[in-house]
Amino acid sequence: MRVVFMGTPEFSVPTLTEIVSAGHEVVAVYTRAPKPAGRGQAERKSPVHEAAESFGIPVFTPRSLRGEEEQAVFASLGAEVAVVVAYGLLLPKPILDAPEYGCLNLHGSLLPRWRGAAPIQRAIMAGDNQTGIVVMQMDEGLDTGAMGPTEIITIEPGMTAGELHDQMMRLGADLMGRALAALERGSLDFTPQPEAGATYAKKIEKAEARIDFSLPAQDVHNLIRGLSPFPGAWFSLDLGGKPVRVKALRSEMSEATGTPGQLVDGDLIIACGTGAVRLIQVQREGKGAMDAATFLRGAGPLPAQVS
Incomplete structure (x- = not known):
């Protein structure tokens, strides 16, 4: 399929790698702009940026996607689907609507529980003994889109957020790979989220x-x-x-x-x-x-x- 990938941290890299390995045509990667880091404050590219360059994929680093010019550039890529994994920028409606099959997001919780920025940390802090990772059809709400393939994960009593992060990173790459294969066959199904049980995973202060x-x-x-x-x-x-x-x-x-x-x-x-x-x-x-x-x-x- 013709794919635009949107992601930033290390968590996103295995999914990008899986998509490229599966033979999909990744026409562009969107990621957060390089930031000053280290003693010399040299600009450091995101892990996704570096991975995309290693694959020879064009990289875009807009500060926002709200402007008509950026939205026109995105639409001109002619993507069939956008895959979003921890990108970090809000996707306005013209971006969500541009790909033929919309935007698929990899979210680290059993929705509707723990919508929001920090689902991995919040699940553990709340003492949950189970979580998961889901492929979601994005809409204009905050993690409110319809749910597709899901993997359930047991949170062991001593498991840290770092360990859960790494497990989700591996499972999520495989899950998104399977979701794209199903989309290509025309057999990817989604179920609307229930509102009952919805909680918000706010950013860690x-x-x-x-x-x-x-x-x-x-x-x-x-x-x-x-x-x-x-x-x-x-x-x-x-x-x-x-x-x-x-x-x-x-x-x-x-x-x-x-x-x-x-x-x-x-x-x-x-x-x-x-x-x-x-x-x-x-x-x-x-x-x-x-x-x-x-x-x-x-x-x-x-x-x-x-x-």
Whole structure:
């Protein structure tokens, strides 16, 4: 099929690769414009941008798709279908309507639960034990389009957002590949979304990342794994007379008890409102990720309480 691909982060790259490998004609790739990065603030291309160039595909990086000129350029590509995977720009109606078969989006949740920007993180933070990935026919609403092929994913008790992201990235590429094959055969079916059970996965705010140990241990554990590896749930620990920010990247439930924020023993067990969590992997400010034992060897005497 004649395809326009629209995506930006690493999550999108396997789907682009799958489409190219399946023999579809990717006539253009749309991605976010390069951004200054690193000490020298040199402009860095997105992972999708770099992948597209390696395939020899023309790349477009408009700041917006609202203008008539950009919409005319898009329409002139003559795409049969657009595939959208974590692109990052709003698609106005003229863009949605330009391809013969519309725009197909890969969304990381079991819609209508967790419509919005952060479905992977929100599902884990909420303690969901199941999620999924779906091919959706895009409309003008926020992830409200009709649903096509879907894969259900079990969220294991210790699974982090990073691990779920990587599993979805692989499954999603295969799912979209199968959806395009079905579309080419004329057998791709969609079902309207129900409104019952709809929830919104809003963008993660910086303030949410600070751990509140007055919450139940299960909520703290879910926050830690839902924000791991990025942005990382964190707390402050007094080391050598000064507060040090420590990210908690991996944890497990503990049967220990104590007052909220209390370091129950020397094994990085921290009491919560009810129960406690044992920190398994942490990252001290300015350092790399490390296991709890390595952190404790370099930390020196620990205070009785974290904040």
